[in-house]
Amino acid sequence: MPEIRIYDPPTVEAPTFRPLGLVLAATDVTLIERHWSPGSFTLSVPLGARHEDRLTGGRLLLVDGTFWGIIDGFTLEASSSGYVRTVSGRQLKGLTLDRITIPPESTEVTGAQGYDAVTGSTETIMKHFVAANMAAPVLAARKVFGLEVAADQGRGLAEDKYMSRHDVVSDVLAALGEAAGLGYDILPDLKRHALVFDVVPGEDHTAQQSDRTRVIFDIRRRTAQAQTYSCSGSDARNVFYTTMSGSEFADETLTVSYIRDGEQEAVGIRRRETHLSVSVDTPEAGTEYDELKRQAMIAAEQYKAAESFTCELRDDRYVYGRDYRLGDLVTCCSQDWGVEMHTRLTEMQTVWSSAGIQRTATFGTAPLTIFGRLRRQIREQR
Numbered sequence: 312m313p314e315i316r317i318y319d320p321p322t323v324e325a326p327t328f329r330p331l332g333l334v335l336a337a338t339d340v341t342l343i344e345r346h347w348s349p350g351s352f353t354l355s356v357p358l359g360a361r362h363e364d365r366l367t368g369g370r371l372l373l374v375d376g377t378f379w380g381i382i383d384g385f386t387l388e389a390s391s392s393g394y395v396r397t398v399s400g401r402q403l404k405g406l407t408l409d410r411i412t413i414p415p416e417s418t419e420v421t422g423a424q425g426y427d428a429v430t431g432s433t434e435t436i437m438k439h440f441v442a443a444n445m446a447a448p449v450l451a452a453r454k455v456f457g458l459e460v461a462a463d464q465g466r467g468l469a470e471d472k473y474m475s476r477h478d479v480v481s482d483v484l485a486a487l488g489e490a491a492g493l494g495y496d497i498l499p500d501l502k503r504h505a506l507v508f509d510v511v512p513g514e515d516h517t518a519q520q521s522d523r524t525r526v527i528f529d530i531r532r533r534t535a536q537a538q539t540y541s542c543s544g545s546d547a548r549n550v551f552y553t554t555m556s557g558s559e560f561a562d563e564t565l566t567v568s569y570i571r572d573g574e575q576e577a578v579g580i581r582r583r584e585t586h587l588s589v590s591v592d593t594p595e596a597g598t599e600y601d602e603l604k605r606q607a608m609i610a611a612e613q614y615k616a617a618e619s620f621t622c623e624l625r626d627d628r629y630v631y632g633r634d635y636r637l638g639d640l641v642t643c644c645s646q647d648w649g650v651e652m653h654t655r656l657t658e659m660q661t662v663w664s665s666a667g668i669q670r671t672a673t674f675g676t677a678p679l680t681i682f683g684r685l686r687r688q689i690r691e692q693r
Contacts, residue, residue, distance in 0.1 A: 312335070312336075312337045312338070312340065312663050313337070313340060313374050313375035313376075313663055314333060314334075314335060314374075314375065314376065315333070315334040315335075315337055315340075315354065315372055315373070315374050316330065316332075316333055316334075316372065316373040317330070317331040317332050317333075317334065317362060317365050317366065317370055317371070317372060318330055318331060318370065318371040318372075318373070318499075319331060319370060319371070320369075320370075320371050320381075320456075320457070320506075321456055321457040321504050321505075321506075322456055323456055326456070326457070326504060327504045328371075328499060328501050328504055331362065331365045331370070332361070332362030332365050333361075333362065334356060334360065334361065334362050334363065334366070335361070336356055336357055336360035336361065336363070337354050337355060337356050337663070338355050338356070338357065338395070338664075338665075339353075339354065339355045339662075339663065339664050340352070340353075340354040340355075340374065340661075340662070340663040341353050341354070341660065341661070341662050341663075342374060342375075342378050342380075342659075342660070342661045342662075343658065343659070343660045344378065344402060344637050344658065344659045344660075344661075345402070345637075345657065345658050346488075346494035346511070346513070346637050346638045346655065346656070346657045346658070347484075347485045347488050347489050347494055347657065348481055348484075348485045349401045349402045349404050349405030349407065349408060349481060350401065350402040350405075350658070351380075351399070351400065351401050351402070351405075352372075352374065352378070352380045352398075352399065352400055352401070352402075353397060353398065353399045354374070354397070354398050355395050355396070355397045355398075356395070356396050356398070357393055357394065357395055357396075358387070358393075358394035358395060358396055359394070363396055366382060366385060366396060366398045367382065367385065368382050368383060368384055368385070369381070369382060370382050371403065371499070372398075372400070377632055378402070378661075379402065379403040379497075379498060379499060380400045380401060380402055380403060380405075381400050381401060381402075381403055381405065381406070382398055382399075382400040383399055383400040383401060384398075384399055384400070385397060385398045385399070402496075403496075403497045403498065403499070403506070404481075404495060404496050404497045405481070406445070406455055406458075406497055406506075407441070407445070407479075407480040407481035407484060407495075407497075408479060408480075408481045410444045410445050410453065410455075410479075410480045411444070411477050411478060411479055411480065412427055412440055412443075412444055412475040412476060412477060412478050412480060412483060413427075413443075413444060413448070413449075413450075413453075413477070414426050414427040414475075414476050415427060415443070415449070425476055426474040426475060426476045426590075427440070427443065427474070427475050427476065428472070428473075428474040428590075429472070429473055429474075430470070430471070430472045431465075431470075431471065432463075432465040432466065432467055432468065432469055432470075432471060433466065433467025433468045433471040433487055433488070433490075433491035433493055433510075434463055434464060434465055434466040434467050434493065434510050435463050435465065435471075436471055436472070436473050436487055437467075437483075437484050437487050437488065437493065437495065437510055438460045438461075438463055438508070438510070440473075440475065440480055440483050440484070441458075441460055441480065441484075441508050442460050444480055445458055445480065445508075446458045446459060446460050446508065455506065457504060457505050457506050458497070458505075458506045458507075458508060459505050459506065459507050459508070460507075460508050460509075461507055461508065461509035466493060466510060466512050467487075467488075467491035467492065467493045467510070467512075468490070468491045468609070470605070471487070471490075471491065471609070472606065473486070473487055474590050488510070489612075489613075490609050490612050490613070492512065492513070492655070493510045493511065493512055494510065494511040494512075494513065494637070494638045495508065495509065495510050495511055496508075496509060496511055511637070511638045512638070513636070513637075513638030513639045513640060513655060513656075514635075514636075514639050514640070515639070515640045516634070516635050516639050516640060516641050516642075517640050517641060517642045517653040518642040518653070519642075519653055524629075524634050524635075525642070526629050526634060526635045526639070526641040526642065527641070527642045527643075527644065528620070528622050528624065528629075528641065528642070528643045528644070528672075528674075529643070529644050529645060529646065530645065530647075531646055531647075532628075533625065533628070534624070534625055534628050534629060535622040535623060535624055535625065536622075536623040536624070536625055537622070537623040538620060538621070538622050538623075538643070538645055539620070539621040539622075540619075540620055540645065540648060540650050541617070541618070541619050541620075541621075542616060542617070542618045543616065543617045543618075544583075544616040544617075546614070546617065547583060547614055547615060547616040547617075548583045548584065548585040548611075548614040549570060549571070549574065549577045549581075549582065549583050549614075550568060550569075550570055550576065550577060550582055550583065550584045550585075551568065551569045551570070551584075551585060551586075551587050551607050551610070551611050551614075552566055552567075552568050552584060552585070552586045552587070553566065553567055553568070553569055553586075553587040553588075553589055553603060553604075553606075553607040553610075554566040554586065554587070554588050554589065555589060555590075555599065555603050556588045556589060556590050565599065565603065567600065567603060567604070567607075569604055569607045569608065569611070571608065571611050572608065585614065587607055587610050587611075589603055589606040589607055589610065590606075615676070617675075617676045618652065618654075618675050618676060619654075619673060619674060619675035619676055620643035620652055620654065620673075620674040620675060621671065621672070621673050621674075622643060622671070622672050622674070623669065623670070623671050624670045624671070624672055626668070626670065631659065631661075631670060635656065636656075637656055637657075637658075637659055638655065638656060638657075639655070639656050640653060640654065640655050640656075641653075641654070641655075641656060641674065642654075643674050643675075652674065652675060654674045654675040655674065655675065656672055656673075656674055657673055657674065657675065657676070658672065658673040659671075659672050659673075660672075
C-alpha cells in the first residue's frame with residue numbers, strides 16, 4: 312500500500328503547510344487523475360490506525376509521493392470485518408471547482424458587456440481566469456490563500472480567445488485546454504509554502520517520433536493486459552453554420568457555413584450539420600470573416616468523432632511517472648483489430664488492493680455524457 316501524508320494547507324492565520332502524520336495502514340486506495348479536469352480519490356483505513364482520525368475534510372493528502380488531493384468527506388462503517396474510515400476527495404487541481412468566473416466591472420457599452428473577454432495564447436487566457444478568480448481576485452474573500460500562477464510561456468494556440476461569465480473555472484479551463492492540448496495542475500511548493508498553478512502540455516512519446524522514449528501499448532507486445540477500443544460518431548458534426556453573435560437586429564447577423572480544414576464537404580446521409588453562435592469582440596474592419604472562421608474552427612474540434620482506447624497496463628516495461636505521464640502522447644494499437652492511435656493519455660486510474668496494483672489508462676476522447684452535451688450547448692449560446 313502507498314504512503315499517505317496528511318497536511319493542513321496554508322491559511323491567513325497559519326501561512327505554512329503543517330504536516331499532521333503519515334498513514335501506512337490503508338487497505339484500499341483508488342486514484343483517478345484527469346488531464347483536462349479534476350480527478351478524484353477514495354481510500355479506506357481501519358479505525359484506530361495511526362493518524363486515521365486526522366483524515367478529515369479540507370486537509371491535503373500526498374499519496375505515493377506523487378498524487379496531491381484534498382479531502383471532501385469521509386464515512387465511518389462497522390461490519391463483521393471491522394471498523395473502517397473511507398475518505399473521498401479530489402485532485403488538488405479540483406480547487407478550480409470552487410470558483411466561478413466573475414467579470415470585471417465594465418464601463419463600455421459593447422456586445423461583450425458583462426463578460427470577461429480575453430485574447431492571447433491559450434496559456435495566457437487560462438492563467439488569466441485563474442488569477443482573476445482564485446489567485447488575485449478583486450474581492451479578497453475569493454482568494455485561495457497561497458495560490459500562485461506560474462510564469463506564462465505562451466503555450467497552446469498562439470491566438471486564442473474566450474469569453475466567460477459565471478462559469479465554473481474548471482469548465483473554462485477544460486474547454487480551453489482540450490481545444491489546445493493543454494492540461495493543468497495545482498501542486499504545492501512545500502519549501503515556499505505556496506500552491507502553484509501551471510498548464511501541462513505533455514510530451515510526444517508516440518511511435519512516430521525518435522527524440523524521446525517511444526511508448527506503445529499493445530497486448531502482443533505485452534505492454535497491456537487488456538484493451539478496449541471505442542469509436543462513436545453520435546455527437547460528431549462536419550458542417551458548421553456559424554453566426555456572429557452580438558448584432559442588435561436579427562437581419563444584421565452574419566452567418567457562414569464552414570467545414571474543417573483538410574476535409575471535403577459532406578453530402579447525403581454523411582452530412583451532419585450544426586449551428587454555432589460565435590462572439591467576435593469588436594473586430595477590426597475587414598477582419599470579421601477571418602475571425603469568425605478562426606473561432607468556428609476552434610469550436611469545430613469539439614465535434615469530432617470520439618475515439619478512445621482503454622488499457623489495463625503492465626508496469627514492467629513502461630513505468631508510469633518515469634517513461635510517460637498524464638497528458639503525454641503515446642501510441643495505442645491492436646494488430647488483431649487493425650487499429651492504431653497516436654493519442655493523448657487523458658485519464659489514469661490506479662488501484663491498490665490486496666491483489667496488488669492495477670493501472671487502467673484512457674487515451675483519446677470518450678463520447679459525451681448528457682452533462683457534457685449540456686455544457687457544450689451552453690457555451691454555444693454565447
